[in-house]
Amino acid sequence: MIIKEINVKNILTKSNLPIAGYSINPYVGCTHACKYCYANFMKRFTNHKEDWGTFLDVKYWPKISNPHKYDGSTMIIGSVTDGYIPQESKYKRTRQFLEEIKGANINLIITTKSDLVLRDLDLIKTFPNPLIAWSINTLDENFKMQMEKTTSIARRIEAMKICHNLNIRTTCFISPIFPGITNVFEIMDKIKDYVDYIWLENLNLRGDFKVKIMEYIKSNKSDLLPLYESIYNKGDMSYWIKLDKEVKEYAFKNSLEYVIDKEPFLKEVRGKPIIINYFYHSDIKQSAKK
Numbered sequence: 001m002i003i004k005e006i007n008v009k010n011i012l013t014k015s016n017l018p019i020a021g022y023s024i025n026p027y028v029g030c031t032h033a034c035k036y037c038y039a040n041f042m043k044r045f046t047n048h049k050e051d052w053g054t055f056l057d058v059k060y061w062p063k064i065s066n067p068h069k070y071d072g073s074t075m076i077i078g079s080v081t082d083g084y085i086p087q088e089s090k091y092k093r094t095r096q097f098l099e100e101i102k103g104a105n106i107n108l109i110i111t112t113k114s115d116l117v118l119r120d121l122d123l124i125k126t127f128p129n130p131l132i133a134w135s136i137n138t139l140d141e142n143f144k145m146q147m148e149k150t151t152s153i154a155r156r157i158e159a160m161k162i163c164h165n166l167n168i169r170t171t172c173f174i175s176p177i178f179p180g181i182t183n184v185f186e187i188m189d190k191i192k193d194y195v196d197y198i199w200l201e202n203l204n205l206r207g208d209f210k211v212k213i214m215e216y217i218k219s220n221k222s223d224l225l226p227l228y229e230s231i232y233n234k235g236d237m238s239y240w241i242k243l244d245k246e247v248k249e250y251a252f253k254n255s256l257e258y259v260i261d262k263e264p265f266l267k268e269v270r271g272k273p274i275i276i277n278y279f280y281h282s283d284i285k286q287s288a289k290k
C-alpha cells in the first residue's frame with residue numbers, strides 16, 4: 001500500500017450528484033478496493049498509475065472557518081472514496097471534517113461499508129437529521145471477500161441496528177446488484193426493520209472493471225456467463241424489468257412504499273422503510289412498453 005499525505009485547497013467539492021450539493025472525500029483512492037468500483041476513474045484525474053485499492057492520498061485542507069456559510073445545503077461524505085476505510089482510524093480526516101463543519105445546519109449523508117462510522121456518532125448526532133447509508137450486495141461473506149476488502153456484512157448490519165435504535169436515519173444501499181448472485185429479497189428481509197430507506201442499484205459494467213467482473217464470472221460462476229453476456233454485451237434489460245416487478249410485489253406484500261424517484265430519501269420517515277429504485281429506470285420503462 002502506497003500512502004501519501006497531500007495538501008489540497010478545499011475539502012468541499014460542488015457535487016453533480018442528484019442527491020447532494022457538496023461531496024467530501026477525505027482521501028484519494030479507497031483501500032476497500034472493491035472489484036466493481038465505479039470510482040476508479042479517479043485514477044485518471046489524480047495521475048495514479050497504481051491499481052485501484054493499492055494507493056491512498058490522505059488529504060489535508062485549510063480549516064473551514066465559517067461552517068454556517070453552508071447552512072441549508074446537503075453534503076455527502078464518501079462519493080469516490082469511503083470516509084471510513086481502516087486508515088481513518090489513524091488519520092482521522094473524516095472526523096476532522098465533521099469537527100470543522102459541526103454547528104452548520106446541513107443535511108449530512110454518509111455512505112460507507114464500515115462500522116468505524118460508529119466512532120463518530122458523538123459528532124454525527126449533532127447535525128439536524130443525518131443519514132448513514134451502508135452498502136451491502138450479498139449476505140455471503142465469502143463472495144463479499146472475493147469482491148471487497150471491507151468490514152463483514154454482519155458488522156455492517158449490527159451498525160445499522162445501533163444507529164436505528166439511536167434514531168439516526170439509516171439506509172441499506174443494495175448495490176451493486178449482481179445478476180444471479182445478489183438476493184435482494186434475502187437482504188431486505190434481514191435489514192428492513194432497521195432502516196428508513198432501501199436503495200437499489202443495478203451492477204453497471206463499464207471501463208476496465210467490466211473485464212475483471214466478466215473474468216470473475218467466467219472462472220467462478222460459469223453457469224451465469226450467458227446471463228452476463230446477454231445483459232452486458234447485448235443490452236438485454238429483461239432481468240431488471242423482472243426484478244423491478246418482483247420488488248414491487250415484495251413491497252406490496254410487506255406494505256412498504258416503493259418509489260422510482262431520486263429525492264424522497266430526504267423526507268421524514270420513521271417506521272417502515274421506503275424502497276427506492278435506482279435501476280436504469282427510463283430504459284426499463286421504455287423496454288417494458290415494447
Ligand code: SF4
Pocket residue numbers: 030031032033034036037038039040079080081082113148
Ligand atoms: S468502498 Fe466504494 S469507493 Fe471504496 S472501493 Fe468500494 S465501491 Fe469504491
